[in-house]
Amino acid sequence: MDKRRLIARINWPGTAVLAFIGLAWEAAVRSGLLDYEYLPAPSVIAVGWGELARQGILGPDIAHTLISVAIGWAAAMVLGISLGFLLGLSATARRYSLASIEVLRPMPGVAFAPVGLLLFGFSLKTEMVVTILPVLWPVLVNTMGGVTGVHQRLHDVGRTFRLGRRDTILRIILPAAMPPIVVGARISLGLALVLAVVAEMVGNPEGLGYGIVREQQALRPDLMFAYIVTVGLIGIVLNAGMLALAEALLPSFRQLRGDP
Amino acid sequence: MRSTGPWQQYFKLSVAALPSARGLLPLVVLLGVWQLLQTDKSPYFPPPSDWWNGLMLLSKSGRLYPALSATTMTLLLGLVLAIAVGTGVGLFVGVFPRLRRAIGPLLEFLRAIPPPAIVPVAILFLGYDERMKLTVVVLAAIWPILLNTSSAAERVHPLLLDVARSFRLSAVDRMRLIILPSVVPAILLGIRVALPVAIVVTLLVEILTSIEGIGALMIGAQRNFQSPQVYGLLVLIGLFGLLVNSIFAVFEAILLRRWPPKTQSENF
Amino acid sequence: MGSAEKRSDLSERAASPAFECRLVTVEFLHKFSRKRIIEDISFLVRSGEFLTIVGPSGTGKTTLLRTMGGLTPAASGSVLVHGKKLEGPPEDVVIVFQDYSNALLQWRTVAANVAFGIERNLDRKEIEQRVHDALNLVGLEKNAEDYPWQLSGGMQQRVQIARALALRPAVMLMDEPFAALDAMTKASMQDELLRVRDRTGTSFVFITHDIEEAVYLGDRIAVLKGSPGRIEQIFDIGLPAPRDQLSTRQLPKFLEYRYAVHQAIGRGHG
Numbered sequence: 001m002d003k004r005r006l007i008a009r010i011n012w013p014g015t016a017v018l019a020f021i022g023l024a025w026e027a028a029v030r031s032g033l034l035d036y037e038y039l040p041a042p043s044v045i046a047v048g049w050g051e052l053a054r055q056g057i058l059g060p061d062i063a064h065t066l067i068s069v070a071i072g073w074a075a076a077m078v079l080g081i082s083l084g085f086l087l088g089l090s091a092t093a094r095r096y097s098l099a100s101i102e103v104l105r106p107m108p109g110v111a112f113a114p115v116g117l118l119l120f121g122f123s124l125k126t127e128m129v130v131t132i133l134p135v136l137w138p139v140l141v142n143t144m145g146g147v148t149g150v151h152q153r154l155h156d157v158g159r160t161f162r163l164g165r166r167d168t169i170l171r172i173i174l175p176a177a178m179p180p181i182v183v184g185a186r187i188s189l190g191l192a193l194v195l196a197v198v199a200e201m202v203g204n205p206e207g208l209g210y211g212i213v214r215e216q217q218a219l220r221p222d223l224m225f226a227y228i229v230t231v232g233l234i235g236i237v238l239n240a241g242m243l244a245l246a247e248a249l250l251p252s253f254r255q256l257r258g259d260p
Numbered sequence: 261m262r263s264t265g266p267w268q269q270y271f272k273l274s275v276a277a278l279p280s281a282r283g284l285l286p287l288v289v290l291l292g293v294w295q296l297l298q299t300d301k302s303p304y305f306p307p308p309s310d311w312w313n314g315l316m317l318l319s320k321s322g323r324l325y326p327a328l329s330a331t332t333m334t335l336l337l338g339l340v341l342a343i344a345v346g347t348g349v350g351l352f353v354g355v356f357p358r359l360r361r362a363i364g365p366l367l368e369f370l371r372a373i374p375p376p377a378i379v380p381v382a383i384l385f386l387g388y389d390e391r392m393k394l395t396v397v398v399l400a401a402i403w404p405i406l407l408n409t410s411s412a413a414e415r416v417h418p419l420l421l422d423v424a425r426s427f428r429l430s431a432v433d434r435m436r437l438i439i440l441p442s443v444v445p446a447i448l449l450g451i452r453v454a455l456p457v458a459i460v461v462t463l464l465v466e467i468l469t470s471i472e473g474i475g476a477l478m479i480g481a482q483r484n485f486q487s488p489q490v491y492g493l494l495v496l497i498g499l500f501g502l503l504v505n506s507i508f509a510v511f512e513a514i515l516l517r518r519w520p521p522k523t524q525s526e527n528f
Numbered sequence: 529m530g531s532a533e534k535r536s537d538l539s540e541r542a543a544s545p546a547f548e549c550r551l552v553t554v555e556f557l558h559k560f561s562r563k564r565i566i567e568d569i570s571f572l573v574r575s576g577e578f579l580t581i582v583g584p585s586g587t588g589k590t591t592l593l594r595t596m597g598g599l600t601p602a603a604s605g606s607v608l609v610h611g612k613k614l615e616g617p618p619e620d621v622v623i624v625f626q627d628y629s630n631a632l633l634q635w636r637t638v639a640a641n642v643a644f645g646i647e648r649n650l651d652r653k654e655i656e657q658r659v660h661d662a663l664n665l666v667g668l669e670k671n672a673e674d675y676p677w678q679l680s681g682g683m684q685q686r687v688q689i690a691r692a693l694a695l696r697p698a699v700m701l702m703d704e705p706f707a708a709l710d711a712m713t714k715a716s717m718q719d720e721l722l723r724v725r726d727r728t729g730t731s732f733v734f735i736t737h738d739i740e741e742a743v744y745l746g747d748r749i750a751v752l753k754g755s756p757g758r759i760e761q762i763f764d765i766g767l768p769a770p771r772d773q774l775s776t777r778q779l780p781k782f783l784e785y786r787y788a789v790h791q792a793i794g795r796g797h798g
Contacts, residue, residue, distance in 0.1 A: 013358070014365035021366065038384045099283025106501030107494075108460045110376075110475075113467060114482035114490050119304055194374040198460070201376065202467045202479070209377075213468070216380035224380060232373040419630040422599055426617050427645050437644075441635050518635045520677035 040222040045229070048222035057211075062230065064207035068124060068196040069189070069238075072131035076188050080136050081181065084143025088177070089169075094144075101140070109134040109195045113203045122204050130199035135192045142184025146177030178250055186242040193235055208234075306488040311495060314481075314488030323477065328496075331473040334390075334462050335504075338397030342454060345398070346405030347447055351439065353406075354413020367407065375400030375461050379468060390472075393465045401458040405450035412446030413439055445519055448512050455508060459501060474500075545610075546699045546731040547573035547596060552605035553756075554591050564756035565591045569605070571750055571759060573699070578725055578732045580742035582789060583752030583760075589735045592752070593701050596733065597623040610698070620698035622691075624705050628684040632676045638687050639663070639672040645695045662690040665724055682713035686720075693724065699731045706741070715773050718745055722771060739793075743785045744771060751792040761792045 022042050029041035040048075052058040087093050109130045116129030150173050158168040200209025208231050215224035291308050298307040306314075318324040353360050379396055386392035416439055424434045466475025474497060481489035552569040555562050566588040573579050583589050594600040596607055598617035607614040609621060622645070625631040632641050642659045650658070663669045666686040676684050685705055692700055706714040718741065725732060736742050742749050746765050753760040765785060767776060776782060 013362040017362045018365050018369070036385070095280050095282055096285050097283050098279035099281060100286045101283070102279055103284070103287060103498065103502055106456065106459075106505050107498050108456065108463055108501065110460050110464050110467065111478070111494055111497045114478045115494060117482050118485075118487055118490055194376060197374060198376045198464060201380070202464065212377060212380050216384050219384075221381075221384060224384065228373060228377045228381070231377050232369070235372050235374065417630040419625060419627055420633075422594075422623075422625070423631055425599055426597060426623050428617050428619075433648070438633070441633070444635070518675060520634055520675075 038219075038221040040225065044222045045225045048220070049226035049229070052211075052223060052226055058226075058230065061206070061208050061211050061227075062234070065193070065196050065200065065209065065231075066234070068127045068131065068199070068207060069192045071124075072128060072135050072196065073189055073192040075128075075132060076135040076139050076192070077185060080139025080184070080188070081143050084140045084181075085147055085169075087140075088144045088147025089173075101137075104133065105137050105141075107133060110198050110202065113199060116199070116203050122206075124204065124206075126203040127196055127199035127207075130203055131192055131195040134195055135188045138187040138191065139181070139184040142180040142187075143177065146180035146184075147173055149180070150176045182246045182250065186239065186246065189238050189242055190235060193231070193238060197231055303485070303487055306491060308491075310488035311492035314486060315492040315496065318477065318489060318492075327472060327474050327477045328500075330471075331462055331466065331475070331500075334393055334397055334473065335458055338394055338401055338458055338462070339451070339454065341394075341398045342401035342405055342458070343447070343451060346402040346450065346454075347409050350406040350409025350447075350450075351413050351435065351443070354410035354443070355435070355439065357414050360410060360414060371403055371407070375403075375457055376464050379461065379464055382465075383469065388469050388471065393462070393469075393471055393473075396465060397458050397461050400461040401454040404453035404457070405447065408446045408450030408453075409443055412443040416442045445516060448515065452508065452512065455504060456501070459504070463497070545572045545608075546575050546577070547733065548608040548611075549596070550606050550608070552592075552595060552602045552607055554588070554595050554600060555603040564603075566595075566752075567756040567758050569757075569759055571762060573731055573733055575698070575731055576725075576729045578722075578734065578745055578747045579750060580734045580736060580746035580748075581750045581752055582736060582739055582742040582793065583757065584793060585737060586755060587752045587757035588755075589737075589752055589757070590703055592757070593623065593703050593733065593735055597621060597701050599623070622695055622697040622700055624685075624688050624692050624700060624702040626704045626707055628681065628688045628705075628708075629676075631688055632684060632691075634675065634677050637673050637675060638668060638679070638690075641676065641687055642690045642694050644691055658694045658696070659690075662694040665693055665727070666690045666720065680713075682709050682717060685709065685717070689721075689724075693728070693730075696728070697730060699733065702732065702734045704735050704737065707736070707738075714741070719771075719773065721745065726770070739786055739789050740777070743767075743782060743789065744773075744776060749785075749789060751789060753793060763789060763792075 026041045026043055029039065029044075049058070087097060112130045112133065113126070116126035119129065120126045154172050154176055155168070158172050163171065196207065197209035197212070200207040200211075201213050204210070205214075208227055211227040212224055212231075215221075215227060294305070295307045295309060298305055315324065353363070375396075378399060382392050382396040382399070386395060420438055420442065421434075424438050429437065462473065463475040465471060466473035467479045470476040470479065474493060478490060478493045478497075481487075481493065549569050549571055553567050554565050556565060569592060571579075581589055581592065591600060595602050596614075598614055598621070609618045612618075633644065636644070639659050642662050643655050646655055646658055659672075660669070663672055666689055668683065668686055668690060671679060671683065676687055679687070685708075689705070706717050709717065721732070721734075722745065724730070732745075734742075734745055736745075743765060746763075748765060749763040751760040751762070752758070763785065767779065767781060767785070
C-alpha cells in the first residue's frame with residue numbers, strides 16, 4: 001500500500017488519546033495522585049507481564065487456554081455446520097427442532113460450570129462442558145440461515161443443469177452459504193475464548209482465566225492486569241486472523257468486514 | 261370501536277411468531293429417555309424427577325426465592341442503569357463525531373476485553389458485596405448499548421438533519437424530536453445484546469463469590485454434591501433466560517411497531 | 529429599497545419580490561481545493577409566481593435551492609427574501625426534498641408529520657385545523673393515522689408537501705419532487721400543485737430536469753447550464769391558465785417553448 005495513504009489511514013487523534021491516557025495514568029500513579037492500593041501504573045503491569053513470561057508461567061497458561069479454545073471451537077464447527085446443513089436442507093427437521101434450539105440458546109455457559117465440576121472435577125472436560133453449547137449456536141444458526149437463504153433462483157439453476165443432489169449441495173449451496181457460515185465461525189471463535197476464560201475462572205483452575213482469579217486473590221493487581229491484557233490481545237489476534245482467513249477464502253465478499 | 265383491541269393483536273402476532281411446538285420434541289425425548297434410564301439413581305446423572313424434588317427442597321428451606329429475587333433485582337437494576345447511562349453517553353458521543361474518532365481506539369481496546377475478565381478487577385477494587393456485583397453488571401451491559409447508540413446517532417440521515425435546520429429546530433429539539441427517535445431501534449438492539457451479557461456476568465459473580473443469588477445456590481449445591489439441585493437450578497436458569505428474552509421480544513415488538521419492518525433487529 | 533423599511537410588513541411582502549438572488553456564487557471546500565458550483569446567479573421570483581429551474585445534472589440546481597433555503601451559505605453575492613438579506617433558513621420559506629423517504633419522520637403518523645413544522649408555535653386547535661386543511665389540499669385526509677412507510681412513494685411525497693403547506697409559507701422550494709414517481713402519479717401531482725398555488729397564492733421555485741414538466745408548470749423558466757452553473761436564459765411562459773395535461777401539452781406554443789428550452793440547454797435531453 002502507498003506509504004502516504006497508509007499514514008493517512010492511521011487514526012492520529014485516536015492514537016494520541018490512547019498514548020495520552022497511558023502516560024497520564026503512569027504519571028498519576030508515580031506522583032501519588034492516584035494512590036489506590038490496587039491500581040498499578042502501566043509500567044508496573046508491563047514489568048509484571050515480563051516477569052510471568054520469563055518465569056515460564058504465562059506461556060503454558062496461554063497454551064492451555066488456546067487448546068481449550070481450539071477444541072471447543074473445532075467441535076462447535078463440526079457439529080454446527082453439519083447440523084446446520086441438515087436443518088437448512090430439511091424443513092421437517094426444522095419443524096421438529098427449532099423450538100428446542102430457541103429454548104437452549106439463552107442458556108448462559110457459566111451456568112454449566114457446576115455441572116461440569118460435578119461430572120469431571122477439575123479438568124479440561126469441565127471447560128468443554130461450559131464452552132460447547134454457547135459456541136455451537138452461532139455456527140449452527142448461521143449455517144442454517146445461510147442454507148435456507150440460498151435464493152430460489154440458484155436452486156433453479158441447479159435443476160436447469162440437471163445437477164444431482166450431492167452436486168447441488170457441493171457446487172451451489174455450499175459456496176452460496178459460505179459468507180454467513182464464516183461470520184458464524186468468527187463469532188464462535190470470540191465466544192470460545194470468552195467461555196474458556198470463564199470456565200477457567202470458576203471451573204478448571206488452569207490457564208489464563210485461572211491466572212486472573214489467582215492473582216486477584218493473591219492481591220497482585222499488576223499480574224492480574226497483565227493476564228487481562230493478554231486475554232484482550234489474544235482476542236484481537238484471533239479475530240484479525242479469522243478476518244484475514246475469511247478474506248483469503250472469499251475475496252469477493254468484503255462485507256465480512258462488518259462487525260456483528 | 262374495534263372488537264379486537266391492540267393487545268389482542270399483539271398476543272396473536274406473538275403466538276404466530278413462535279416456532280412450532282413440535283420442535284420441543286428433542287428436548288422432551290431427551291428428558292424422557294434420561295428419566296427411564298436412570299432408575300438406579302446415579303449420583304452423576306440423576307433423573308429429571310429428582311431435579312424437581314431437589315428444587316422443592318430448596319424452596320421449602322426458604323433459600324430459593326431470596327436467591328431468585330436477588331439475581332433478578334441485580335439484573336433489572338443493572339440493566340436500567342446501563343440503559344440510562346449508555347444511551348446518554350452514546351448520544352453525546354454520537355453527536356460529536358470528532359469525539360468519537362478521538363476516543364474510538366480506546367473504546368475498541370476496552371471492548372476487546374471480555375466482560376467476565378472484569379469481574380476479578382471489580383472484586384479487588386470493590387470487595388465482596390452487592391454494590392460490586394451491581395457495578396460490574398452495569399459495566400458489562402453498558403458497552404453494547406453505548407456503542408450501538410453512538411453509532412446510530414452518528415448515522416442519522418443527513419437529510420433529516422437538513423430538515424431540522426430548515427425548520428429552525430433548537431439543538432435540544434433536534435435531539436428530542438429527531439435524533440433520539442431515530443436511534444431507538446439501535447438502542448433496542450444494544451439492549452438485546454446486553455441482556456445475555458448481563459445474565460452471564462451476574463451468575464459469574466455469584467458463582468465466584470457466593471454472593472446471594474441463583475449462581476451462589478448452584479455452586480453451593482455442587483460443593484455439597486447435591487446433583488439433583490444442580491440440574492434443577494440449571495433448568496431454572498434456562499427458563500429464567502427464556503422468560504427474560506421473551507418479555508424483551510414482546511416489549512421490542514410493541515415499541516417498534518411504528519418503525520418500518522426493515523429496522524427490526526437482525527441476527528448477527 | 530430604503531423606503532420599504534417604513535412600510536408595514538404585509539405591504540412590504542406584496543411589494544418586494546419573494547426572492548431575489550444577486551450575483552450569488554457558491555463554492556465547496558474540499559480538502560485543499562475550492563470548487564465553484566454555481567456562479568453569478570441573479571434572478572427574481574415574484575410573489576405568487578411559479579418559477580421552474582431546469583438544467584442537466586451536475587449544474588448545481590440542488591445547491592442553488594439549498595442556498596435559497598438557507599442551508600448552504602453563499603461564498604459571495606446575496607440572497608434576499610422579501611427584501612431582507614438571508615441569514616440561515618428564513619421563516620416563510622419551506623423546502624420539499626426529492627428523497628421523501630428520508631425527509632419524513634418515519635416513526636410518526638402522517639398527521640404528526642404534517643404537524644411537525646407548526647407544533648411548537650401554535651395551540652392545539654389551530655394545529656389540528658391546519659393539519660386537516662393541509663391533508664385535504666393534498667388528498668390524504670383518510671391516511672392521517674397511517675405511517676409513511678405504509679404508503680406509496682407518491683403519497684409520501686404528498687405528506688411532505690402537506691407538511692410544507694401547514695406552515696402557510698410564502699415560498700415553497702421544491703427539489704425535483706416528482707423525479708422518483710411514475711408518469712401517471714407525476715401528472716396528477718403536477719396538477720395538484722397548480723391547484724394549491726391557485727388556492728393559496730404561494731410562490732414556487734421548482735427544480736426539475738424534465739423539460740416538459742418545467743414548461744407545463746412554470747410561469748417562467750430559468751435555464752441553468754455549465755460547470756460552474758450559470759443562468760443561461762430565462763423564459764417567460766405565456767401559456768393559458770388553467771393548464772391541462774392533454775390540451776396544454778398539445779398547443780403549438782408548448783412545443784415551441786419546449787424546443788427553445790432544449791436549445792438553451794444545448795444537449796440531447798429528455
